[in-house]
Amino acid sequence: MIGRRSVLVAAATAALVAGGFMVAPAKAGQDILIGGGSVTGVYYQVALNVCNLLNKYSGDKYNCVGRPALGSVFNIRAVKRTLLDFGVAQSDRNFEAFRGQGDWQGKPMEDLRSVFSMHPETVLLVTRADSGINSVPDLKSNTINIGNPGSGQRGNAEDVLRLYGIDKDNDIEPQGLQQQEASRALIDKKIDAFFYTVGNPSAAIEEPANSTDIKIIPINSAEIQSFVDERPYYVMTEIPAGTYKGVDENVETYAVTATVVTSASASEEMVYDLVKTVFENLEELRTTHAAFRVLEPKAMLKGLTAPFHPGAEKYYKERGWK
Numbered sequence: 001m002i003g004r005r006s007v008l009v010a011a012a013t014a015a016l017v018a019g020g021f022m023v024a025p026a027k028a029g030q031d032i033l034i035g036g037g038s039v040t041g042v043y044y045q046v047a048l049n050v051c052n053l054l055n056k057y058s059g060d061k062y063n064c065v066g067r068p069a070l071g072s073v074f075n076i077r078a079v080k081r082t083l084l085d086f087g088v089a090q091s092d093r094n095f096e097a098f099r100g101q102g103d104w105q106g107k108p109m110e111d112l113r114s115v116f117s118m119h120p121e122t123v124l125l126v127t128r129a130d131s132g133i134n135s136v137p138d139l140k141s142n143t144i145n146i147g148n149p150g151s152g153q154r155g156n157a158e159d160v161l162r163l164y165g166i167d168k169d170n171d172i173e174p175q176g177l178q179q180q181e182a183s184r185a186l187i188d189k190k191i192d193a194f195f196y197t198v199g200n201p202s203a204a205i206e207e208p209a210n211s212t213d214i215k216i217i218p219i220n221s222a223e224i225q226s227f228v229d230e231r232p233y234y235v236m237t238e239i240p241a242g243t244y245k246g247v248d249e250n251v252e253t254y255a256v257t258a259t260v261v262t263s264a265s266a267s268e269e270m271v272y273d274l275v276k277t278v279f280e281n282l283e284e285l286r287t288t289h290a291a292f293r294v295l296e297p298k299a300m301l302k303g304l305t306a307p308f309h310p311g312a313e314k315y316y317k318e319r320g321w322k
């Protein structure tokens with residue numbers, strides 16, 4: 001009887017695991033929590049796949065969990081409060097946090113520490129083909145998702161609107177949905193467009209692209225170009241034609257870099273182990289998401305504002321990269 005029961009339990013467990021309903025049983029090791037973004041974005045993939053590598057290659061030393069979170073601003077704040085060990089965050093938000101600007105006006109986060117950079121992220125403005133929106137000024141009088149509070153894209157949306165002379169509170173109907181809801185809301189015509197700052201390709205744009213006809217609106221006015229020129233963490237770029245279904249021409253916009261950050265209070269050994277695991281298995285990490293194919297050690301040590309955490313610095317020195 002016992003034998004049969006174990007077989008049944010094993011079969012049920014296998015079914016649950018296969019269905020994605022169960023996480024691997026917790027190991028005895030130290031817990032590490034990495035905060036990402038929306039489930040349909042790329043930050044969550046960073047958190048998940050970095051954790052997968054650490055769990056796979058660190059024996060029982062760590063039990064790393066990558067989880068969805070609210071995005072850059074939330075992650076930087078949560079790292080400060082040690083609610084997260086690591087957070088994924090945009091390079092522009094790091095700059096503001098460390099220097100005491102934007103959401104951190106007058107309150108610089110001096111204990112913010114850099115770990116490494118990841119993939120480039122573009123500032124995207126996505127609408128339905130039938131919305132009548134063909135340029136940023138056409139957003140006026142429409143319902144636009146500017147990003148949930150705590151996200152990195154919310155600041156980018158506010159910058160773009162301001163630089164195009166659009167008053168967020170009077171000229172548009174702003175929404176603060178999380179991205180997984182915003183993608184659905186665009187399909188369901190509950191919103192007319194959304195801003196999202198994300199690595200490409202992102203499921204958050206593939207979803208509307210595959211279920212309705214979409215357009216990606218260029219963000220490239222002279223004001224945007226000088227704004228980008230004046231800031232070290234921005235660069236003008238293009239989303240190549242064919243990245244998303246129905247978008248058959250290159251679309252000009254600007255980009256930031258996704259980064260992994262922590263706090264000065266994080267243990268040197270933990271940060272060292274995570275960094276070493278990532279760089280020793282970079283080939284494998286590159287295969288886990290299309291946005292990670294471009295990852296190269298040289299670029300991953302650039303685009304960061306806060307000083308490197310000593311655990312990261314130790315590894316980079318050993319490799320002769322610093």
Ligand code: GLU
Binds near residue numbers: 037038043071
């Ligand atoms: N850049 C977005 C943010 O900071 C998140 C994008 C993603 O989840 O990939 O909030």
